[in-house]
Each structure stands twice: as C-alpha cells, then as structure tokens.
Amino acid sequence: MQDFAQSFLLAGGLILEADPALVEIVLLSLQVTLSALLASALIGLPLGALLAVTRFPGRRALVVLTNALMGLPPVVVGLLVYMMLSNAGPLGVLRLLYTPTAMVIAQTILITPILIALTRQVINDLDQEYAETFRSLGVPAPTAIAALLWDGRFSLVTVLLAGFGRAVAEVGAVMIVGGNINHVTRVMTTAIALETSRGDLALALALGLILLTLALAVNALTSLINAPARMSGNVRRA
Amino acid sequence: MSDVLETPASVTARSLRRSGRSPMPLRVEGLTLTLEGTLVLNDIDLALADDGVTAILGPNGAGKSLLLRCLHGLVTPTRGTILWHHEGRDHAPDLAIRKAQALVAQKPVLLRRSVLANLKFVAGLRRPRPSTDDLMQALREVRLEHLARQNARTLSGGEQQRLALARALLHDPRVLLLDEPSANLDPASTLLIETAIRAARAAGTKVLLITHDMAQARRLADDVVFLHKGRIVEHTSAAAFFDRPSSAEAEAYVKGDILL
Ligand SMILES: Nc1ncnc2c1ncn2[C@@H]1O[C@H](COP(=O)(O)OP(=O)(O)O)[C@@H](O)[C@H]1O
Ligand SMILES: [Mg+2]
Numbered sequence: 001m002q003d004f005a006q007s008f009l010l011a012g013g014l015i016l017e018a019d020p021a022l023v024e025i026v027l028l029s030l031q032v033t034l035s036a037l038l039a040s041a042l043i044g045l046p047l048g049a050l051l052a053v054t055r056f057p058g059r060r061a062l063v064v065l066t067n068a069l070m071g072l073p074p075v076v077v078g079l080l081v082y083m084m085l086s087n088a089g090p091l092g093v094l095r096l097l098y099t100p101t102a103m104v105i106a107q108t109i110l111i112t113p114i115l116i117a118l119t120r121q122v123i124n125d126l127d128q129e130y131a132e133t134f135r136s137l138g139v140p141a142p143t144a145i146a147a148l149l150w151d152g153r154f155s156l157v158t159v160l161l162a163g164f165g166r167a168v169a170e171v172g173a174v175m176i177v178g179g180n181i182n183h184v185t186r187v188m189t190t191a192i193a194l195e196t197s198r199g200d201l202a203l204a205l206a207l208g209l210i211l212l213t214l215a216l217a218v219n220a221l222t223s224l225i226n227a228p229a230r231m232s233g234n235v236r237r238a
Numbered sequence: 239m240s241d242v243l244e245t246p247a248s249v250t251a252r253s254l255r256r257s258g259r260s261p262m263p264l265r266v267e268g269l270t271l272t273l274e275g276t277l278v279l280n281d282i283d284l285a286l287a288d289d290g291v292t293a294i295l296g297p298n299g300a301g302k303s304l305l306l307r308c309l310h311g312l313v314t315p316t317r318g319t320i321l322w323h324h325e326g327r328d329h330a331p332d333l334a335i336r337k338a339q340a341l342v343a344q345k346p347v348l349l350r351r352s353v354l355a356n357l358k359f360v361a362g363l364r365r366p367r368p369s370t371d372d373l374m375q376a377l378r379e380v381r382l383e384h385l386a387r388q389n390a391r392t393l394s395g396g397e398q399q400r401l402a403l404a405r406a407l408l409h410d411p412r413v414l415l416l417d418e419p420s421a422n423l424d425p426a427s428t429l430l431i432e433t434a435i436r437a438a439r440a441a442g443t444k445v446l447l448i449t450h451d452m453a454q455a456r457r458l459a460d461d462v463v464f465l466h467k468g469r470i471v472e473h474t475s476a477a478a479f480f481d482r483p484s485s486a487e488a489e490a491y492v493k494g495d496i497l498l
Contacts, residue, residue, distance in 0.1 A: 132312055133347045137360060138337040151350045
C-alpha cells in the first residue's frame with residue numbers, strides 16, 4: 001500500500017517537473033499519432049465521402065469490407081506491417097522497420113478503415129437530406145462532395161477524434177513495428193507496458209495519467225462539438 | 239441600355255436578361271407513376287404553354303407534388319413521356335432542363351450554413367457569378383437581409399420558404415415550380431411571394447404553382463389543372479374553372495366541400 005501511494009506521488013512529481021524522459025515519450029507519441037491521423041484523413045475523408053455518394057458495382061461489398069476492417073486486431077496489423085518492412089519483405093529496402101515511420105504506417109492502416117466507415121455514415125446521412133436539392137440545382141458531383149464534407153465538418157471532427165483516440169491508445173502494432181527503442185520509438189503505450197513489467201510504476205503511472213487525460217479531453221471535445229451541432233442542425237421546422 | 243438596367247425595379251432587369259431566351263412549352267403523355275404498388279399518378283396527358291401561371295389544384299394526396307417532381311426530373315415515371323421543348327429540341331426532364339428551371343419544394347431543404355452562404359452556394363454554380371451585392375439584393379427582395387448572417391436552419395418556416403424562393407429566383411429560371419410556397423406564411427409574406435410570382439410571370443417566366451389557397455389561385459392563375467386521385471379531372475382557363483367548373487369534383491372543391 002505504501003508503495004502504491006509512493007508511486008502516485010512520484011508520478012505526480014514527474015508530470016509537474018516535466019521530466020525530460022516523460023516529455024520525450026509524450027511528444028513522440030503525439031507526433032506519430034498526429035502524422036498517422038493526417039495520412040488517414042487524407043485517404044479516409046474523400047474515400048468515405050465517395051462511398052457515400054457514388055453508386056457503382058461492388059460498392060456494397062466495399063462498405064461491408066471497410067466495416068469489417070474497423071475491427072482489425074492491432075497485433076495482426078503490426079504483424080503484416082512487420083512482414084512488409086522486414087529485410088526479407090517487399091519494402092525491406094526502405095529500412096523503415098523500428099522507426100517512427102513504421103509506427104505511423106501501422107497506425108494509419110489501423111484507423112483508416114474507421115475514418116472511411118464513419119465518414120461514409122456522416123456523409124450518407126447528410127446526402128440523404130441534400131441529394132434532391134442538389135439534383136434540382138444541377139450541382140456537379142465534386143461540388144456536391146465538397147459541400148457535404150464542409151457542412152458535415154463538425155461531425156467529421158468527431159470522426160477524426162475517434163481515430164486519434166484509437167491510434168494514440170494502441171499498443172500491439174506499434175510495439176511490433178517500432179520495437180519500443182528508447183529515445184527512438186518509445187511511445188506512451190509501449191513505455192507503460194515496459195515500465196510496468198520492470199516495476200517502475202511511477203513512470204508508467206505518469207504516462208497513464210497523461211493518456212487518460214488525453215482520452216477524456218477527446219471525449220469532452222467530442223460532446224462539445226456535438227452539442228451546438230444538435231441545436232442548430234436538427235431543430236424541427238415549423 | 240445601361241440606363242434601363244440601372245432602374246431600381248429588378249423586374250425590369252430580369253426581363254431584359256431573359257429576352258431572347260427560347261420558350262419552354264411542355265407536353266406530357268400517358269404519365270403514370272406507381273409507388274409501392276399504389277397508382278399515384280394515373281395516365282396523365284397535359285400540354286402547357288410556355289408562359290403564364292398554371293395553378294395545380296386538388297386535395298391532399300391527389301399527386302400534385304409528385305407530378306411537379308416528375309416534371310422537374312426528380313422522380314422517374316413508371317410509364318409515359320414528359321417533353322419540355324428547350325433550345326430547339328424536345329428534352330425529357332434532364333440536367334439541362336433542371337438547370338433551366340427552379341423548384342421550391344413543399345419542405346425546402348437549406349444548407350447548414352448562413353442565409354447568405356446558402357445563396358453564395360447557388361451563385362457559385364452560375365456563370366456569370368452573381369456578386370455579393372446581387373445576393374444581398376435578392377435577400378432584400380424577400381426581406382431577409384437582416385438575417386443574412388444567421389444559420390439558415392434556425393429560420394422560421396416562413397423565413398425558410400422565403401429564402402428558398404430567393405434561391406430559386408437567383409437561378410434566373412425559365413420555369414418556376416412552386417409547391418405550396420405560401421403554406422407557412424403570414425399575409426405580408428404571402429403578398430411578397432405573390433408579388434415575386436407576378437414579377438416572374440411579367441418577365442416571361444413560366445410558373446407552375448401548387449396551392450390550397452383558392453383566393454390566391456384566383457388572383458394569380460391563368461389556367462388551372464385540377465388533380466384528384468392521381469388523375470387530371472380538369473384543365474381549363476382560370477376564369478372557366480372558377481366560374482363554371484365542368485366536373486362535380488372541381489365544383490365541390492371550389493365551393494369548399496370536402497373531397498374524399
Ligand atoms: N415514396 C412514396 N411511396 C409511396 N407512396 C407515396 C410516396 N410519396 C408519396 N406517396 C403517396 O402518393 C400520393 C400523392 O402524394 P403527393 O404528390 O405528395 O400529394 P399532394 O397532392 O398532397 O402533393 C399520396 O397518397 C402519398 O401518400
Ligand atoms: Mg404536396
């Protein structure tokens with residue numbers, strides 16, 4: 001019990017004095033996850049929107065596939081990316097294994113299906129509402145998609161937050177492809193796993209508290225964004 | 239020429255812009271629409287001149303809105319032909335037809351943006367692109383300029399309808415399709431809409447007007463299409479329709495009897 005309380009005190013100390021090791025890990029985490037989020041957004045938002053508004057053979061199958069890929073087990077993603085990037089793999093020459101870039105790739109693969117599926121949902125709902133008006137006005141498809149993305153922007157930010165939350169908290173994939181190398185690929189989740197197993201509960205707890213705070217902040221932001229959108233978006237017309 | 243365009247009456251400007259445009263008469267044959275096994279439009283034949291105001295009357299559920307949406311190309315009929323004569327040839331209601339027309343739906347859908355941004359969106363689809371001054375003028379005409387910055391989705395029902403009308407007129411349409419445009423409106427707004435309809439008519443725009451307001455139909459219509467249970471029961475001049483309707487249904491409807 002003594003140890004337990006002690007760990008909390010030490011953890012608090014680490015956070016308050018902005019321990020350099022701690023800061024390094026947190027910054028790397030954010031850098032990796034935000035990069036992955038950017039890459040996923042560039043792929044997922046347009047693709048999700050396209051899936052929502054276009055009709056082509058095989059579209060249904062693609063929707064089912066992205067929905068299924070949302071549940072990709074992170075360790076499997078890690079394994080696949082590992083195989084691609086390892087020396088024997090097809091992308092081995094790039095020498096990316098055990099670099100932050102490898103972790104960005106793994107997280108991107110992990111959350112892109114989520115972004116596609118959620119974006120498709122958001123844009124589809126809005127499209128149901130706008131489609132006939134756009135048809136009447138003769139709005140060209142690219143303009144329509146841009147308008148749907150813009151008018152759905154508040155919901156889409158919450159989609160991005162969901163992707164961020166999933167990526168930043170993930171441990172299996174980045175552990176496999178990053179290798180949890182000190183000062184190079186050690187991020188919050190892998191550091192927590194390692195320090196806990198080594199018995200350094202203070203650092204693990206400090207990182208855990210920061211991760212928890214991030215998750216809460218993401219949640220708070222999501223409900224903050226949704227509240228006014230509900231107010232102005234769905235008020236029944238007289 | 240420029241002197242004339244400077245006149246405050248935007249009606250004059252519009253009619254000048256419109257002059258020289260090709261007429262757009264309509265011919266419909268055997269139009270039939272079945273939805274979920276129900277016959278909602280039944281073998282409709284209709285010919286409309288390319289000018290004037292045609293009122294489409296009939297009780298709820300008669301098929302008025304669906305007819306208008308078929309004519310505009312939003313709903314594909316089960317059978318029959320719809321031909322708009324436009325720029326020298328007959329068109330089914332295709333993209334070119336829709337772009338030359340404007341529909342104000344019974345429940346207009348506005349974008350989740352400000353009032354002004356709603357007009358800006360449509361302006362972006364037009365060449366030449368109307369200026370922001372033009373848009374503010376359009377808002378002034380429907381008395382919404384003081385709400386330009388407000389979210390369009392928080393407008394009252396009547397304000398939304400007026401914005402939808404401004405959006406439609408911005409379009410500078412050859413044919414204006416109005417589905418109960420003053421259903422939610424107070425008398426002042428109704429007058430405003432009727433003024434806009436008269437102005438459009440005077441400028442050579444064909445107007446198709448669905449309304450339940452008999453007095454309004456008398457004030458505005460040149461001819462009347464009376465629809466009942468998916469069929470056209472009567473299509474005559476407005477004077478003839480209101481003075482001596484030839485069908486029992488129309489006579490009862492005009493008198494205010496309830497049609498079943
Ligand atoms: N999508 C639909 N599926 C089935 N029936 C419909 C559909 N839309 C409208 N209807 C029916 O078609 C009939 C005509 O509708 P409508 O044209 O909206 O009537 P109104 O003359 O009041 O405008 C109504 O009985 C309505 O219930
Ligand atoms: Mg109707």
